[in-house]
Amino acid sequence: MMQRLECLRAAYPRVEDSLVVTIMGAVAAELQSLGHRPNFFYLQHTMGLASSTGLGLALCLPQQKVVVFDGDGSVLMNLGGLTTMARYRPRNLVHVVFDNESLLSVGGFPTATSTGSNLEAAARAAGVPQTKTVTTLPDFSAAFDDAMKSNDLSCIVAKVEAVGPKAYVTDLSLLENRFQFRRHIEQKTRKI
Amino acid sequence: MPVSQANSRVVYDALKKCGIGLVSALPETWLVHLIRMAEDDPQMILVRLAKEEEGVGISAGAHFAGVKSAMLMQNHGFLASINGIVSFAQLYRIPLLMLISYRGHFGERDPWQTQGGGATEPLLQALHIPYSFLDDPGKVEKQVAEAQTLAYASLHPVALLLTRQLMWEEPA
Numbered sequence: 001m002m003q004r005l006e007c008l009r010a011a012y013p014r015v016e017d018s019l020v021v022t023i024m025g026a027v028a029a030e031l032q033s034l035g036h037r038p039n040f041f042y043l044q045h046t047m048g049l050a051s052s053t054g055l056g057l058a059l060c061l062p063q064q065k066v067v068v069f070d071g072d073g074s075v076l077m078n079l080g081g082l083t084t085m086a087r088y089r090p091r092n093l094v095h096v097v098f099d100n101e102s103l104l105s106v107g108g109f110p111t112a113t114s115t116g117s118n119l120e121a122a123a124r125a126a127g128v129p130q131t132k133t134v135t136t137l138p139d140f141s142a143a144f145d146d147a148m149k150s151n152d153l154s155c156i157v158a159k160v161e162a163v164g165p166k167a168y169v170t171d172l173s174l175l176e177n178r179f180q181f182r183r184h185i186e187q188k189t190r191k192i
Numbered sequence: 193m194p195v196s197q198a199n200s201r202v203v204y205d206a207l208k209k210c211g212i213g214l215v216s217a218l219p220e221t222w223l224v225h226l227i228r229m230a231e232d233d234p235q236m237i238l239v240r241l242a243k244e245e246e247g248v249g250i251s252a253g254a255h256f257a258g259v260k261s262a263m264l265m266q267n268h269g270f271l272a273s274i275n276g277i278v279s280f281a282q283l284y285r286i287p288l289l290m291l292i293s294y295r296g297h298f299g300e301r302d303p304w305q306t307q308g309g310g311a312t313e314p315l316l317q318a319l320h321i322p323y324s325f326l327d328d329p330g331k332v333e334k335q336v337a338e339a340q341t342l343a344y345a346s347l348h349p350v351a352l353l354l355t356r357q358l359m360w361e362e363p364a
Contacts, residue, residue: 019256021253041256043280044283045279045280045283046248046249046275046276046279046280046283048245048249049245049246049248049249049252049276049280050249051249052246052247052248052249052250052253053249053250053252053253053256054253055239055249055250055253056214056239056249056250056251056252056253056254056256056257056261057253057254057256057257058253059214059237059239059250059253059254060213060214060237060253060254060257060258060259061257078243078245078246080241080242080243080246081242081246081249083242084239084240084241084242084246087240088239174283174284175284175285178284178285178286181256182255182256185256185257185258186258189257189258
């Protein structure tokens with residue numbers, strides 16, 4: 001089965017010029033394990049609001065590609081957010097949902113996607129114009145490339161194995177990350 | 193509708209004057225004129241939410257992007273946003289300017305608003321969120337500007353309670 005870390009590794013070189021927002025837990029730790037960059041913000045709590053943060057960024061910076069690395073547990077906590085995203089349809093937003101059917105970091109409790117709830121269908125029904133479910137790395141790579149090149153709101157649901165890193169706390173402090181991210185955008189937008 | 197259009201305009205103008213470029217909102221009776229004004233303003237990004245807590249993320253994104261924002265919500269929307277306020281705005285030191293309609297206080301006729309009315313101020317106090325009351329249209333502009341100034345100096349949420357005196361024209 002596809003692993004989230006492989007997907008992140010495939011996406012990593014393609015998000016150099018994007019603003020990236022991740023959820024907490026394995027996604028944040030694994031992305032950091034590939035090498036932190038100042039254009040990465042890890043929302044280490046408030047499950048559900050990574051997508052809202054990405055939406056706020058995308059609406060305020062329409063010339064800037066924004067990528068959200070989300071998860072099934074978080075999306076399930078803010079299903080309404082899918083409708084808000086679709087309603088404003090920022091053309092510069094790519095929403096990747098890693099679906100491991102599990103709340104992994106608290107011991108692997110199964111989420112509703114393990115019993116058939118389909119987040120790609122939910123995104124599509126909410127009105128997200130481009131959606132795709134992928135289960136293999138080549139398919140993820142191709143879908144991510146398409147989404148990054150397309151000039152429309154996209155949602156990719158990547159079905160991944162419920163495995164993660166050994167530890168979730170990293171040595172990047174939350175506030176350091178937050179101020180660095182803000183400063184990075186400030187410098188970047190000044191150049192535009 | 194006895195919601196004050198004139199005082200809604202005063203509040204909206206105050207937001208404009210302090211450079212607000214994005215407003216997130218979930219409709220409630222007292223906010224209808226304010227939301228329409230945002231909608232009619234081509235310079236304003238209006239984000240209509242499904243649930244108020246999303247507004248914390250939207251405002252954080254706007255802050256990272258260098259855009260000043262405000263959140264329009266009912267006090268029950270504030271109650272629905274608590275985790276976002278604590279574990280995002282406070283944890284990550286995000287300035288939030290929250291304009292909260294203070295339903296369920298003296299003069300309230302809707303029984304369903306009354307329990308949340310009683311919980312609003314104790315919760316603001318418990319969360320150490322500075323707040324004041326917008327009740328006099330002559331003072332609104334200064335109060336909004338001062339609330340925003342504090343939000344940015346402290347990198348913390350602040351709240352302005354939209355009161356019945358300001359928002360409702362019918363005598364209670």
